[in-house]
Amino acid sequence: MLVGYARVSSNEQNLNLQLDALETAGCTKIFSDKLSGTQKNRPGLENALSHLRTGDTLVLWKLDRLGRSVKGLIELVETLQVDEINFYSITDGINTSTPAGRFFFHVMASLAQMERELLVERTKAGLAAAKERGRVGGRKRIMTPSKLEAAKKLLREGMPPKDVAQNLGVSVPTLYRWCPAASKEN
Incomplete structure (x- = not known):
């Protein structure tokens, strides 16, 4: 089964373009939200995910409709893959039911992991350099x-x-x- 998900950032925006694309792709169920992608609580996405079963495919018009961060997107797709659920982005042409689509997400996951590790490394180096200069972390003490x-x-x-x-x-x-x-x- 193909389950579609559409999202726009505000009530003033129109979902028709995405809904038409999802229907054309063959989605039998379509869920939507009219709120920012930064929101953690997205009822339409939660409903879409709850309807997916092994072998189903979550279909989006474009990757950025799922969320704003690459990390969040990769985590969600990895969760889908564990449950043997595919992911398809119409505009981006990414389909994890194909070897090339799965490869793309493994590459993205590797890049995200490397970025997280580099961030931790840079943070530790910055704190060590500040400590050598006598700077202690945290806010300045108000009681001098x-x-x-x-x-x-x-x-x-x-x-x-x-x-x-x-x-x-x-x-x-x-x-x-x-x-x-x-x-x-x-």
């Missing part, structure tokens, strides 16, 4: 050593913690975290 000394001094002089925090431009919980004695004085 001078603010901490000022807070302790103001608290010793009897200023209420709420006023000390406001004076230093920090929250009361931040003040309590850095000066635990302040919570006992309140």
Whole structure:
């Protein structure tokens, strides 16, 4: 069975071109969504996937109708392949029921995996270089050593913690975290 899926990004856009192409391709069931491809929850796609059985084919007008990221597309097609479900993109001419189509997806999966590994490698190298320069990851601390000394001094002089925090431009919980004695004085 050929199960079609069509998607446009907004309600103002028209699905007719995709629906006509899916009908011409011989789809017996067609599902659709009118929402952005970045949305994780796509009811039409979920319905289409739930109707697919071993030996069926998911048909799209174009690859980008399935999702925006190559990673997401490859993961979905790999899931389909595990369930022995084929994938066919009309405009792109990609059909995983053929050896050439399967080859294309193996190449894409390899490229995506290499990109993920390179990204991890670049991130680790960047963090190591930053660490060598004395930079520590994360946000800058709001309580600098001078603010901490000022807070302790103001608290010793009897200023209420709420006023000390406001004076230093920090929250009361931040003040309590850095000066635990302040919570006992309140």
